[in-house]
Amino acid sequence: MRKFIVGSRRSGLAMTQSRQFIDSLKSHYPDMDIEIKEIVTKGDRIVDVQLSKVGGKGLFVKEIEQALADKEIDMAIHSLKDVPSSMPEGFTIACVPEREDMRDAFLSNNKVHFKDLPAGSVVGTSSLRRGAQLLAMRDDIEVKWVRGNIDTRIKKMESGEYDAIVLAAAGLKRMGWSDNIVTEYFDPESFIPAIAQGALGIECRSDDKELIEMLQKVHSDVDATCTSAERAFLKRMDGSCQVPIGGYAAYEDGELYLTGLIMPEDGSEQYIVKKSHQDPDTLGNLVADEMERIGAKDIIDRINESL
Structure with missing residues (x-):
C-alpha cells in the first residue's frame, strides 16, 4: 500500500483534529502508512490583525492547496468553515466525516449567563457573525x-481583559475541554453558526480515485448534504470573512431544512430565512433567492463595495 502524506495547519487544534481523523481512517485501514506534513498558512502568520481586515477567503487553505497541486501531499484536512465555497479545478472535498457540535459556546467569568451580564460588559470574539x-x-x-x-483566549478572559468570550463548541470538544468550562451553548436555531461550523472537509486531487474510495469509509452522507446546502448558500451570497453570514442545515422529520443569516456588522438589522428542499444545492439557492428578494444582499454589496 502506498504511503499517504496529509497536509495540516500547524495550530494545536488543526493537528489534534488531523490526528483524530487519521485514527478513524486507520481503524478501517490498520496498515495504512500516513504521515502529517505541517503547513503554515497566511492566516496562521497574521496574528495581530482581525482576519476580516485581511481579506478572509482562503487564508487558511491556499498554501495547503498549493502543496496538494505540487503533489507534496495527498490530502488536506481542513476545518470546512475555512474552505472557500468555490473549489479550484482539479480538487474535490472527497470526504466530510461525522460533524462535531456546530453550536457556539459562551464562556464567562463567574458563569454569568449572557442575558445576565452587566451593561457595558466586554465580550470577546474573532467573528463578525x-x-x-x-x-x-x-x-x-x-x-x-x-x-x-x-487556551490564550480563555486566559485573557480569566485575567479580566474580557468578561466573556464566544468560541466554537467543536474546537473545545476536540481539544478535550469539559462542558464545565462552558457557561451556556447558544441554540443554533436562534444564534446561527458559521457555514459548516464543526465539520471537517478532506480535500484531495479529483483524479486520486484510490484515496477517494478509501475516504468513503469515514464519510457522512448526512453531514456532507447539510454542509453542501450551507456552502451553496454562501457561494450564492458571495459571503466572505468581511460579511456577518451564517447558515445551519439539519434534517427535521426526514426533511432537509436550511436557516440562513445575513447581518450588518453592528447588528442593527437581521435577516433570517428558513427553507426546505431535498436537494442541498437547490436549497442553498432557495434561501439565497429569498435573501435577495427581501434586500439582505444589499448588505453584502455595501460591505464589498467599501473594501
Missing part, C-alpha cells in the same frame, strides 16, 4: 476582537 448576533441580542455590551488559540 458572532459579534453582530451578540449586539442584536444586547446593544448595551461591548464586543471586542480577540485572537489566539483556545
Whole structure:
C-alpha cells in the first residue's frame, strides 16, 4: 500500500483534529502508512490583525492547496468553515466525516449567563457573525476582537481583559475541554453558526480515485448534504470573512431544512430565512433567492463595495 502524506495547519487544534481523523481512517485501514506534513498558512502568520481586515477567503487553505497541486501531499484536512465555497479545478472535498457540535459556546467569568451580564460588559470574539448576533441580542455590551488559540483566549478572559468570550463548541470538544468550562451553548436555531461550523472537509486531487474510495469509509452522507446546502448558500451570497453570514442545515422529520443569516456588522438589522428542499444545492439557492428578494444582499454589496 502506498504511503499517504496529509497536509495540516500547524495550530494545536488543526493537528489534534488531523490526528483524530487519521485514527478513524486507520481503524478501517490498520496498515495504512500516513504521515502529517505541517503547513503554515497566511492566516496562521497574521496574528495581530482581525482576519476580516485581511481579506478572509482562503487564508487558511491556499498554501495547503498549493502543496496538494505540487503533489507534496495527498490530502488536506481542513476545518470546512475555512474552505472557500468555490473549489479550484482539479480538487474535490472527497470526504466530510461525522460533524462535531456546530453550536457556539459562551464562556464567562463567574458563569454569568449572557442575558445576565452587566451593561457595558466586554465580550470577546474573532467573528463578525458572532459579534453582530451578540449586539442584536444586547446593544448595551461591548464586543471586542480577540485572537489566539483556545487556551490564550480563555486566559485573557480569566485575567479580566474580557468578561466573556464566544468560541466554537467543536474546537473545545476536540481539544478535550469539559462542558464545565462552558457557561451556556447558544441554540443554533436562534444564534446561527458559521457555514459548516464543526465539520471537517478532506480535500484531495479529483483524479486520486484510490484515496477517494478509501475516504468513503469515514464519510457522512448526512453531514456532507447539510454542509453542501450551507456552502451553496454562501457561494450564492458571495459571503466572505468581511460579511456577518451564517447558515445551519439539519434534517427535521426526514426533511432537509436550511436557516440562513445575513447581518450588518453592528447588528442593527437581521435577516433570517428558513427553507426546505431535498436537494442541498437547490436549497442553498432557495434561501439565497429569498435573501435577495427581501434586500439582505444589499448588505453584502455595501460591505464589498467599501473594501
